[in-house]
Amino acid sequence: MKHTISVLLQNKPGVLSRVTGLFSGRGFNIESLSVNQTLEADVSCLTLVTTGDDAIVEQITKQLHKLIDVIKVTDNSETDCVEREMILIRVKAEANTRAEVLRIIDIFRGKVVDVGPKTYMIEMTGNAHKLQAVVDLLRPIGIQEIVRTGTIAMIRAHKN
Amino acid sequence: MKISGAQAFIKCLEEQGVEVIFGFPGGAVIDLYDELLKQDKITHVLVRHEQAAVHAADAYGRVRGEVGVALATSGPGATNTVTGIASAYCDSIPMVVFTGQVPTMLIGNDAFQEVDIVGITRPVTKHNYLVKKAEDLVPTIREAFHIARTGRPGPVLVDLPKDVISAMINFPEPQPIKMRTYRPTYEPHPGQIEKACKAILKAKKPVIYAGGGVIASNSSEELTELATKLGIPVTMTLMGLGGFPGTHDLSMGMLGMHGTYYANMAVAHCDLLIAVGARFDDRVTGRIDAFAPHAKIIHVDIDPSSISKNVGVDIPIVADCKHALTAMNSWLDRTEACDAAATVKKHEPWRNEIDAWKKKHPLGYVQDSDIIKPQFVVEKLHELTGGNAIITTEVGQNQMWAAQFYKFNKPRNFMTSGGLGVMGYGFPAAIGAQMAAPNRTVIDIAGDGSLQMNIQELATARQYKCPVKIAILNNNYLGMVRQWQELFYDKQYSATVLDVAPDFVLLAQAYGAVGLRARKPSEVEPVIKEALATDNTVIMDFVIAREEGVFPMVPAGKATTEMLLV
Numbered sequence: 001m002k003h004t005i006s007v008l009l010q011n012k013p014g015v016l017s018r019v020t021g022l023f024s025g026r027g028f029n030i031e032s033l034s035v036n037q038t039l040e041a042d043v044s045c046l047t048l049v050t051t052g053d054d055a056i057v058e059q060i061t062k063q064l065h066k067l068i069d070v071i072k073v074t075d076n077s078e079t080d081c082v083e084r085e086m087i088l089i090r091v092k093a094e095a096n097t098r099a100e101v102l103r104i105i106d107i108f109r110g111k112v113v114d115v116g117p118k119t120y121m122i123e124m125t126g127n128a129h130k131l132q133a134v135v136d137l138l139r140p141i142g143i144q145e146i147v148r149t150g151t152i153a154m155i156r157a158h159k160n
Numbered sequence: 161m162k163i164s165g166a167q168a169f170i171k172c173l174e175e176q177g178v179e180v181i182f183g184f185p186g187g188a189v190i191d192l193y194d195e196l197l198k199q200d201k202i203t204h205v206l207v208r209h210e211q212a213a214v215h216a217a218d219a220y221g222r223v224r225g226e227v228g229v230a231l232a233t234s235g236p237g238a239t240n241t242v243t244g245i246a247s248a249y250c251d252s253i254p255m256v257v258f259t260g261q262v263p264t265m266l267i268g269n270d271a272f273q274e275v276d277i278v279g280i281t282r283p284v285t286k287h288n289y290l291v292k293k294a295e296d297l298v299p300t301i302r303e304a305f306h307i308a309r310t311g312r313p314g315p316v317l318v319d320l321p322k323d324v325i326s327a328m329i330n331f332p333e334p335q336p337i338k339m340r341t342y343r344p345t346y347e348p349h350p351g352q353i354e355k356a357c358k359a360i361l362k363a364k365k366p367v368i369y370a371g372g373g374v375i376a377s378n379s380s381e382e383l384t385e386l387a388t389k390l391g392i393p394v395t396m397t398l399m400g401l402g403g404f405p406g407t408h409d410l411s412m413g414m415l416g417m418h419g420t421y422y423a424n425m426a427v428a429h430c431d432l433l434i435a436v437g438a439r440f441d442d443r444v445t446g447r448i449d450a451f452a453p454h455a456k457i458i459h460v461d462i463d464p465s466s467i468s469k470n471v472g473v474d475i476p477i478v479a480d481c482k483h484a485l486t487a488m489n490s491w492l493d494r495t496e497a498c499d500a501a502a503t504v505k506k507h508e509p510w511r512n513e514i515d516a517w518k519k520k521h522p523l524g525y526v527q528d529s530d531i532i533k534p535q536f537v538v539e540k541l542h543e544l545t546g547g548n549a550i551i552t553t554e555v556g557q558n559q560m561w562a563a564q565f566y567k568f569n570k571p572r573n574f575m576t577s578g579g580l581g582v583m584g585y586g587f588p589a590a591i592g593a594q595m596a597a598p599n600r601t602v603i604d605i606a607g608d609g610s611l612q613m614n615i616q617e618l619a620t621a622r623q624y625k626c627p628v629k630i631a632i633l634n635n636n637y638l639g640m641v642r643q644w645q646e647l648f649y650d651k652q653y654s655a656t657v658l659d660v661a662p663d664f665v666l667l668a669q670a671y672g673a674v675g676l677r678a679r680k681p682s683e684v685e686p687v688i689k690e691a692l693a694t695d696n697t698v699i700m701d702f703v704i705a706r707e708e709g710v711f712p713m714v715p716a717g718k719a720t721t722e723m724l725l726v
Contacts, residue, residue: 010340010341013290013292014278014279014282014290017279017282018282021282021283022283025283055468058468059465059469062464062465063465065464065465066463066464066465068286068287068307068339068341068342069341070341071340071341
């Protein structure tokens with residue numbers, strides 16, 4: 001099962017390699033990874049997507065906790081959260097397909113951010129499923145290149 | 161007043177109560193060595209290879225219950241420490257290793273004797289640091305010692321660039337260490353203690369399985385109290401030996417791959433396994449689904465990641481073993497439902513069952529009147545030292561025979577490379593142990609193969625007048641691998657025959673040490689007696705039965721009840 005894990009880290013040199021080294025050394029998977037600053041200048045948030053059964057994810061969480069620079073580990077799969085990725089797609093856009101491309105990205109609330117003589121560059125955000133759906137729809141038209149970020153996640157506010 | 165980084169380094173060591181460090185100099189750490197010479201509070205032991213410095217610091221720390229300290233230069237000095245650090249990491253030994261580094265402006269330049277030792281040791285240290293700014297030096301060293309000795313102990317490496325130790329700095333006053341992200345749990349959850357105690361009172365066939373955590377937390381008294389209060393049999397891991405008296409009626413000795421028949425049978429048949437400071441290592445569990453299959457499991461460990469890692473646990477207790485055992489003992493003492501005497505009596509049939517296994521297959525060997533049996537040597541060492549020596553071992557058959565036949569009654573008397581299994585550990589460890597306890601008898605139970613991995617330390621032992629005794633169980637083989645080849649590889653002794661070996665007696669003499677040899681069983685006792693009476697480093701070369709094996713043995717991947725017996 002897929003798990004999105006958020007890790008708050010002290011922003012120190014080499015801290016990312018402590019995390020990734022832990023995963024490679026213990027044979028855990030990383031499917032995607034995203035790191036950036038938080039509100040506190042010396043704290044980073046690392047979000048990673050991994051797969052494994054409950055026992056493996058429990059070990060991953062505990063091992064991450066053991067790293068001295070790790071402040072907090074949250075397995076978002078156990079909570080109601082918003083997950084987002086961003087994708088840039090360069091897709092063929094010739095006279096006979098332009099309208100179709102625009103229609104598709106409009107449905108998915110994407111936008112064109114660069115126009116070439118025969119291509120569009122499209123920017124879109126969403127969860128992994130949504131982005132995959134767009135990629136699948138555009139593929140027959142002709143995707144030339146894609147670049148995709150890792151997942152980031154934030155827990156939803158308590159309703160009451 | 162400003163002082164140099166090197167002077168601050170010495171002051172930090174003094175502040176931490178360090179009396180002995182083990183090291184080897186080099187270009188990047190000359191400043192530190194210059195300061196070491198100018199003071200007399202800290203003794204520096206000059207080893208002949210940096211790996212030995214780390215093993216010696218490991219054993220020094222274990223004997224004293226303190227943080228061991230090793231020092232090496234940059235580049236090759238640093239890389240030579242890696243095996244020792246990895247061993248200390250596997251065995252949770254508190255240690256701080258200092259390495260020199262090229263000046264900060266040269267880092268990343270492929271400078272002479274530059275290596276990214278922080279990168280290299282990241283997976284084998286509890287934590288590590290590269291000190292980039294001189295003002296960070298003192299706080300970093302203080303934090304390193306704090307991390308090494310607290311929680312689940314472990315090695316911490318501090319990499320010191322040359323310009324950092326030559327810079328002039330203000331020495332900051334000591335302050336309590338507060339770390340935002342590192343606060344180990346010492347106190348057990350009272351609810352879990354109650355659950356555990358109730359399970360213990362309910363059990364009909366309980367077994368205590370004690371590991372190195374009992375020794376690290378100095379809780380052998382509390383463990384002994386729990387076991388004797390309720391009459392619960394105890395088995396120990398290799399790292400746990402000495403945590404409970406080996407000659408006690410309730411002791412079943414070691415469990416696992418070369419554990420006793422009765423310890424493995426008891427674990428296989430118990431209805432409650434009380435794991436204290438142990439980690440369900442593969443050498444202990446054998447085939448995992450056949451390990452303690454009928455038992456409810458209580459697991460006390462200070463490291464949450466050890467719990468339910470290999471074997472699912474019913475009652476986890478995250479705590480320091482000493483705190484947890486104290487809490488359990490006091491719960492049992494104040495609870496009316498706990499009738500200790502009745503519980504001891506209730507467990508009598510269970511103890512009888514274990515005794516029957518013990519009678520059926522005791523730990524033993526076939527004595528021989530012409531050829532020396534290695535087990536006999538270890539038994540004699542035990543007898544002639546009254547069980548009071550500090551024993552270190554190399555790795556392989558020698559290690560297992562030592563673990564089986566030397567009955568450790570006290571903690572911190574047995575130093576071995578348990579988790580990593582480092583050949584070459586025992587001799588430098590013996591030197592470290594002797595530096596920690598100058599008046600004790602220290603014996604390295606060695607194999608002829610392992611000893612040659614750090615034999616150069618004879619010079620160190622002589623230089624610092626360490627009267628350590630080395631007992632070589634000499635079979636001219638890399639014996640443990642040979643045993644596997646004999647049993648599982650059609651006796652194809654590939655690369656395990658040591659055709660050329662030094663004359664160890666002459667070798668000892670070449671270093672100014674004493675060499676003794678025994679070829680017959682009748683010579684064993686006189687040789688040991690002479691060695692113990694000699695105030696010098698002694699090599700005892702026992703020419704043993706070449707193809708003697710270590711038994712019982714659980715073949716890799718088998719259930720622990722599927723033992724090969726003598």
